[in-house]
Amino acid sequence: MVKNRVGDEAILKGEEITLSFGGISALMGVNFSVKKGEVFSIIGPNGAGKSSLYNVINGFYHPQRGRVIFKGQEITHMKPYEIARLGIARSFQNIELFKHMSVLENMMLGRHIHIKYGLFSSMLYFGPGRKEEVIHRKRVEDIIDFLEIEHIRKKQVGTLSYGLQKRVEMARALCLEPEILLLDEPMAGMNLEETEDMCRFIVDVNTEWGMTVLLIEHDMGVVMDMSDRLMVLDFGESIAEGTPEEVQKNEKVATAYLGDSDGVFLGR
Amino acid sequence: MEHVAQSLISGIVVGSIYALVALGFVLIYKSTAVINFAQGELLMFGAYICLTLVTVMKLPFIVSFVVTLLAAAMLGFLLERLFLRPMIGEPIISVIMLTIGLASLMQGFIHVIWGSDTMVFPAIFSQEPLRFAGIAISQVYVYSVAAAVICLLLFNLYFRFSSSGIAMRAVANDQQAAQAMGISISKIFAIAWAIAAIVAGIGGILIGNINGVNTSLSSFGLKVFPAVILGGLDSIPGAILGGFIIGILEALSGIYLDPLFEGGTKEVVPFIVLVIILMIKPYGLFGTEEIEKI
Ligand SMILES: Nc1ncnc2c1ncn2[C@@H]1O[C@H](COP(=O)(O)OP(=O)(O)O)[C@@H](O)[C@H]1O
Ligand SMILES: [Mg+2]
Numbered sequence: 001m002v003k004n005r006v007g008d009e010a011i012l013k014g015e016e017i018t019l020s021f022g023g024i025s026a027l028m029g030v031n032f033s034v035k036k037g038e039v040f041s042i043i044g045p046n047g048a049g050k051s052s053l054y055n056v057i058n059g060f061y062h063p064q065r066g067r068v069i070f071k072g073q074e075i076t077h078m079k080p081y082e083i084a085r086l087g088i089a090r091s092f093q094n095i096e097l098f099k100h101m102s103v104l105e106n107m108m109l110g111r112h113i114h115i116k117y118g119l120f121s122s123m124l125y126f127g128p129g130r131k132e133e134v135i136h137r138k139r140v141e142d143i144i145d146f147l148e149i150e151h152i153r154k155k156q157v158g159t160l161s162y163g164l165q166k167r168v169e170m171a172r173a174l175c176l177e178p179e180i181l182l183l184d185e186p187m188a189g190m191n192l193e194e195t196e197d198m199c200r201f202i203v204d205v206n207t208e209w210g211m212t213v214l215l216i217e218h219d220m221g222v223v224m225d226m227s228d229r230l231m232v233l234d235f236g237e238s239i240a241e242g243t244p245e246e247v248q249k250n251e252k253v254a255t256a257y258l259g260d261s262d263g264v265f266l267g268r
Numbered sequence: 269m270e271h272v273a274q275s276l277i278s279g280i281v282v283g284s285i286y287a288l289v290a291l292g293f294v295l296i297y298k299s300t301a302v303i304n305f306a307q308g309e310l311l312m313f314g315a316y317i318c319l320t321l322v323t324v325m326k327l328p329f330i331v332s333f334v335v336t337l338l339a340a341a342m343l344g345f346l347l348e349r350l351f352l353r354p355m356i357g358e359p360i361i362s363v364i365m366l367t368i369g370l371a372s373l374m375q376g377f378i379h380v381i382w383g384s385d386t387m388v389f390p391a392i393f394s395q396e397p398l399r400f401a402g403i404a405i406s407q408v409y410v411y412s413v414a415a416a417v418i419c420l421l422l423f424n425l426y427f428r429f430s431s432s433g434i435a436m437r438a439v440a441n442d443q444q445a446a447q448a449m450g451i452s453i454s455k456i457f458a459i460a461w462a463i464a465a466i467v468a469g470i471g472g473i474l475i476g477n478i479n480g481v482n483t484s485l486s487s488f489g490l491k492v493f494p495a496v497i498l499g500g501l502d503s504i505p506g507a508i509l510g511g512f513i514i515g516i517l518e519a520l521s522g523i524y525l526d527p528l529f530e531g532g533t534k535e536v537v538p539f540i541v542l543v544i545i546l547m548i549k550p551y552g553l554f555g556t557e558e559i560e561k562i
Contacts, residue, residue, distance in 0.1 A: 058448060084450035096445040098438055109438050113450035115431050176450065 006228055007036040010069075011212055012088075012180060017056055017066035019049075019236075026052040027063065028236040034180075034214065034229075039206050041215045041223045044233035050216045051093050053233070054182050057214075058090050059083040070180075085113050089178035091169040093185050093216075099158035103149060103168050104140065106157055110175025111136045140175060147171045147201055163194040167201075174205065180212045181205065187217060195219070199226060224248070232256075273403045275519040281409045281478065283515020284416035288471040289488055290495040290507035291423060292464030298440040298502050299460040301360070302352060305367040307468055308489015309374035314340050314469025315476035315485055316382050319389060329392045333473060337466050344465030348458045371486070379483060386482040393477075412474040419470055420508055423463070427504070432459055440502070494538040498545050500555025509553070514538045 012034040019027040026049045034040045042050045055061040057068055059080040068076045075083055089110075098106050115136065144153055147167055152160060157168060166186055173181055183202070187195045199222055205211045217223050223230060224244040231241040232253050240250040247253055289307055296304045317339050321332035351370060355363050393411055397404040427433040432455075438446040439456045447453060472485060479485075495514045499506025518534040525533040545552065 060444070060447070079452070080447035081450050081452045084448055090448055092444070092448075096442050096448070098441040098445060100441055101437070105434075109434065109446075109449050109451075112431065112435060112438075172449070 005207060005210060006038045009036055010034065011036040011071055012057070012214075013067075013069040014053070014057075015067045015069070017053070017063045017068065019052055019056060019061055019063040025236050027056065029066070030233070030236070030238045032231050032238060032241055034212060036179075036212055037206070037210055038228035039202070039213045039215060039226050041217060041227040041230035042233060043217070043220070043223055043230060047235075048233040049236040050233055051184055054090060054184055054214075054216070057083075057182060058088055084176060084178075087176075087179035088182065089173035089176040089180070090182035091166070091173050091184055091186060093188070095162075095165050095169055097157045097165060097169055097172070100156065102156055103144075103153050103160075103171075106168060106172050107140045107143065107175045108136065110172040111140065113176060139177070143171050143174050146204070147174075148197070163190045166190065167194075167198070170198075170201065178211070180214065182214045184216045185218065186215070187219060187222065195222070202226065270403060272523055274405075275523050276516065277403070277405055277409060279516040279519025280512065281412050281515070282475070282518065283512035284413050285471045285475050285488070285511075286491055286495050286515050287508040287511025288416050288419060288467045288474075290492050290499070290511045291420065291504060292467040293492050293496055294499075294502065294504050294507040295436075295460050295467075296464045297496075298504070299436050300352070300457045302363050302367065303360075304464065305364065305489070306347075306371040306374060307464070307492050308486035309371045309378075310340065310343070310465045310468035311472035311475070311488050312378060312481075312483065312485040313343060313374060313465075314472030315481045316378055316472075317469070318473045319387055319476060319481050320382075322389060322392075323387070336469055336473060340465040340469035341462040344462035345458050347465075348461035352461070353454065353457070371489070375483060375486060384483055386480045388480045389477045408477050412478065415470065415474060419467060423467070423504075432456070436460060491538055494542040494545075497542050497552055500552030503552065503554035506552055506554030514541070517541060 010033045014030055014032045017027050017030040019025075030049075030053065032040075042053065044050055052061060056063050056076075059075070059078050059082070062077055066076070067074055070083075070086060070088065073086075075086065078086075098109060101109075115132065144150055147170065149164070149167060149171060152164060152168075157165060160168065166189075170181075170183065170186060173183075186202070187198050190198065202213060202215065203226060206213050215223070215227065227244055229241065229243050230247055232239050232247060232250075234256050239252045239256060240247050242250070289311055292310070293304055293307045296302050314336055318332050318336040321327045321335055322329055325332075327335070347370065351366060352363070355366055393407040395406070397406050398410055399405075427437060435446065435451045436456050436459065438449065438451060439453050443453055446456075471488065475485065475488065491514060492511075495510035496507045497510070498513060499508070499510030517537055521533045521537040525537065
């Protein structure tokens with residue numbers, strides 16, 4: 001890996017993010033900072049607040065306190081569609097695809113924010129609308145090649161295996177051409193081969209396309225291997241942030257996890 | 269025989285109007301999960317506005333038609349903005365009560381402004397009937413079916429090829445994902461209401477030209493239920509087909525059942541069909557079994 005791909009500037013920052021649902025605190029004063037071009041992982045046991053943090057970042061949830069800052073701009077209270085248009089795309093822990101549509105249609109919807117043509121040019125199927133459509137198709141085809149999903153491009157998404165659906169969801173997110181990609185357990189429920197493929201794709205979008213990737217993942221081997229830096233969430237609190245080496249040496253992390261369930265979080 | 273053919277034709281005409289109104293209903297249901305009980309009032313609104321433009325303002329019919337559709341779109345936008353949007357996240361039953369309230373409100377307004385007498389459009393189409401294979405069909409019927417079918421085709425193209433039509437399908441499919449793709453769901457909701465009001469308005473103008481305009485037109489809104497439940501609440505092709513089937517069933521019951529029961533059966537038959545459908549195929553002919561949870 002070429003390490004100088006990571007810049008010094010923070011592309012995404014969270015400051016004192018606090019979120020609760022009724023009496024349940026999902027996030028308590030969480031701070032983090034993601035640098036442009038890095039793979040930044042978020043780990044922690046189930047219910048720690050990882051997915052909630054994604055929902056705060058992309059505007060599904062608005063925190064009671066704290067701020068989210070993307071490229072110097074505060075986005076804490078923006079709507080999800082506005083945040084998507086700014087350049088933050090995501091996948092979901094429980095796949096959220098348009099399952100009655102084909103893979104291609106799902107991906108073209110990922111192009112939605114880039115499509116400028118209106119009703120008529122697209123209906124007539126020539127002129128500027130046609131030309132635009134060709135450009136979008138090209139982008140989509142590039143991503144299809146990249147993620148090796150040529151063979152299923154016309155298939156209805158609902159009929160695909162779980163592993164392939166996860167891959168299509170990532171493909172659709174890439175179609176937005178985002179600056180940051182948020183992946184929520186992209187390898188959960190996959191077999192070994194699928195997991196290896198997915199790791200390779202993530203490394204490639206990061207190194208070849210220079211995309212900043214946030215990753216929620218339970219497989220510690222994968223996380224320690226792929227991440228430039230990571231953050232550990234525990235019951236809604238960030239207990240550590242740093243490089244894999246730093247986090248592994250962290251006292252708090254050691255006492256929180258090593259004691260009872262060693263091996264689950266640290267090392268393989 | 270000629271009599272049967274005539275009835276069938278009027279069944280198809282009325283069915284095409286049910287289909288239009290049902291299209292609007294399903295559109296709102298699919299993209300916003302709201303069951304709109306005011307669909308019949310939207311139809312009535314269209315009929316009265318167009319009638320007023322033609323008879324009072326003396327505008328040419330085509331101009332009145334276009335202005336009415338613009339007014340209908342505005343009304344749809346406004347209803348969504350003022351009444352429905354604040355209800356997002358409220359229990360379904362509250363939203364249903366709201367649309368029932370809106371229906372009464374619009375009924376009341378229309379009653380106050382236009383009274384309860386039946387008003388008629390001046391003859392816009394030539395009174396000379398057209399003859400097909402020896403069967404006389406009045407021109408207004410032909411134009412109505414043609415207009416309805418053209419509308420249905422246009423909206424089909426809109427959903428398939430326009431970016432907002434495709435976005436609307438995405439919202440109906442998965443709201444969260446749609447938002448994450450940069451689609452503004454409040455914009456889509458507003459468009460859905462505007463289109464529903466437009467298609468209902470077209471239906472109102474067509475039926476107003478055939479039957480005259482009075483407040484009983486809102487009963488068309490009720491006939492939408494058998495149509496959409498037959499087709500499947502969340503299926504646009506199903507709603508269109510359901511509309512035609514209900515229209516034709518009404519006509520047939522008028523011919524074959526009315527003599528047995530001394531009339532009035534066509535008011536009942538659609539609802540008997542509705543009950544039977546609910547018992548044997550609760551999701552309709554084309555509805556998805558697990559209706560998308562939104
Ligand atoms: N929409 C919601 N309503 C109520 N509680 C929620 C909601 N979303 C998340 N939570 C709660 O927030 C906590 C964190 O959940 P989550 O972010 O999904 O954890 P993780 O992704 O780390 O497993 C859990 O206690 C969960 O029950
Ligand atoms: Mg989660």
